[in-house]
Amino acid sequence: MGLDFEEYARGAQRRLYRTAYLLCGDPENARDLTQSTLARLFQYWHRASRADNVDAYACTVLTRLYLTERRRGLRTLLAHRRIDPAPAPERPELRVTLLAALAGLPPRARAMVVLRYWDDLSVETVAGLLGCSASTVKSQCSRALGRLREQLGEGDSWSGRGAAGQPRNRCGGRAEG
Amino acid sequence: MGERDAAFVRGELARAVRELPGSYDLVPGAVARGRRRRARGRAGMAAGAVGLVALGWFAAPVVLPGRGTVAVDSSAFPSASPSAVPESSVEPDAEYLAMTDAERQRLAVFKAQAARILDAELPAGIGRLTADGRTAATYTGRAGDRAFPVVFYVRPREEGTGPPCRDSPETGLTCERLTLPGGIGAKFFGGPDPDGLTVRAVEFRYGRSEVRLALNPDVAAKAPAPVTVAQLRAAVSAPAFLDLVRGADAEPVMTEWP
Numbered sequence: 494m495g496l497d498f499e500e501y502a503r504g505a506q507r508r509l510y511r512t513a514y515l516l517c518g519d520p521e522n523a524r525d526l527t528q529s530t531l532a533r534l535f536q537y538w539h540r541a542s543r544a545d546n547v548d549a550y551a552c553t554v555l556t557r558l559y560l561t562e563r564r565r566g567l568r569t570l571l572a573h574r575r576i577d578p579a580p581a582p583e584r585p586e587l588r589v590t591l592l593a594a595l596a597g598l599p600p601r602a603r604a605m606v607v608l609r610y611w612d613d614l615s616v617e618t619v620a621g622l623l624g625c626s627a628s629t630v631k632s633q634c635s636r637a638l639g640r641l642r643e644q645l646g647e648g649d650s651w652s653g654r655g656a657a658g659q660p661r662n663r664c665g666g667r668a669e670g
Numbered sequence: 671m672g673e674r675d676a677a678f679v680r681g682e683l684a685r686a687v688r689e690l691p692g693s694y695d696l697v698p699g700a701v702a703r704g705r706r707r708r709a710r711g712r713a714g715m716a717a718g719a720v721g722l723v724a725l726g727w728f729a730a731p732v733v734l735p736g737r738g739t740v741a742v743d744s745s746a747f748p749s750a751s752p753s754a755v756p757e758s759s760v761e762p763d764a765e766y767l768a769m770t771d772a773e774r775q776r777l778a779v780f781k782a783q784a785a786r787i788l789d790a791e792l793p794a795g796i797g798r799l800t801a802d803g804r805t806a807a808t809y810t811g812r813a814g815d816r817a818f819p820v821v822f823y824v825r826p827r828e829e830g831t832g833p834p835c836r837d838s839p840e841t842g843l844t845c846e847r848l849t850l851p852g853g854i855g856a857k858f859f860g861g862p863d864p865d866g867l868t869v870r871a872v873e874f875r876y877g878r879s880e881v882r883l884a885l886n887p888d889v890a891a892k893a894p895a896p897v898t899v900a901q902l903r904a905a906v907s908a909p910a911f912l913d914l915v916r917g918a919d920a921e922p923v924m925t926e927w928p
Binding site: 498499502503506510511514515520524527530531532533534535536538591606609610635641642 | 672675676680682684685687696697699701703705707708
């Protein structure tokens with residue numbers, strides 16, 4: 494018996510929405526992109542439901558729609574033009590800066606960062622999804638991380654080492670909760 | 671450097687999405703949109719050819735209410751005299767609906783020009799060609815009581831090389847590579863639709879665009895597309911047509927294939 498679309502979609506929509514938010518930079522466009530993705534999955538569900546990894550298939554659809562929309566410029570998908578106005582309770586300036594820093598990346602590089610470091614897709618999977626080589630993904634991600642570092646500044650969260658020789662990460666770890 | 675930076679970015683990405691509201695249910699809207707997309711896809715295939723379906727990329731936005739009928743927006747043909755062709759409203763296609771008013775206006779100007787040029791350059795058998803209203807890329811050629819759906823667009827091309835150009839004996843699809851003025855390489859496709867009626871199409875790349883012109887049969891009248899490869903080649907080789915393509919490549923009126 495095949496996978497039911499609505500059951501899958503209800504389970505996947507939040508994850509897809511988060512990825513869409515990181516790509517688009519604002520909740521409204523992210524919702525639009527997510528719904529477009531789900532609509533496309535519904536349209537081709539007979540094919541999508543048979544994919545080895547339906548989640549990866551959905552991620553592929555979402556990313557390609559995002560890149561297509563960026564090229565089209567029909568919608569106001571100007572990346573990160575509006576930052577979510579609701580600040581995080583801790584380090585709001587850092588969160589806003591990260592989103593703004595992501596906005597400074599070209600769309601494909603932004604997609605690579607989000608897919609690699611948020612969706613945790615492998616280099617090979619990202620390469621296949623974006624139609625490029627694995628070495629391109631590695632080099633672009635490396636450059637993107639470098640740019641993010643430049644834009645976020647030389648804070649000790651990037652370079653610091655604690656007294657015990659461990660990296661001092663004030664932005665993640667314990668603060669995450 | 672790499673692992674530490676990656677861990678930092680992961681943490682920050684997680685933090686960035688933490689504040690997102692999670693109460694939206696996008697599924698009902700997605701199902702509704704998906705159903706509309708499916709319906710349009712089926713309508714496009716019903717008007718098209720086996721070859722077109724096999725290619726998978728000529729699924730043009732020709733919206734027909736069902737096989738054997740042609741949907742006509744009578745407001746698009748104010749001077750049309752009554753004919754035997756059944757008339758009903760053309761449902762706007764999804765691509766048209768996604769356009770802004772300014773984009774629709776530019777598209778309307780382009781389609782009017784295209785209709786004039788194609789009407790002049792295509793053979794007489796296709797009849798008087800006019801642009802369909804509220805669609806991105808469709809036209810209709812009317813010859814007597816026959817109506818031939820036509821699809822034509824110039825849009826920014828997608829990555830990839832497009833469908834291969836080769837004959838398919840099992841489907842009856844043929845493909846011929848010919849050269850247009852200026853050394854433009856073009857693929858001329860032909861083949862039977864599900865009713866066995868011939869469809870003819872040409873596809874080529876120009877600048878940053880992909881160009882497609884497809885002439886469909888009148889299924890109700892059981893009339894194949896009244897154009898030969900030679901006639902189609904002559905039409906798309908005409909200076910006026912290539913000028914139109916050149917202009918649309920320089921200033922696109924459409925987006926990549928959605």
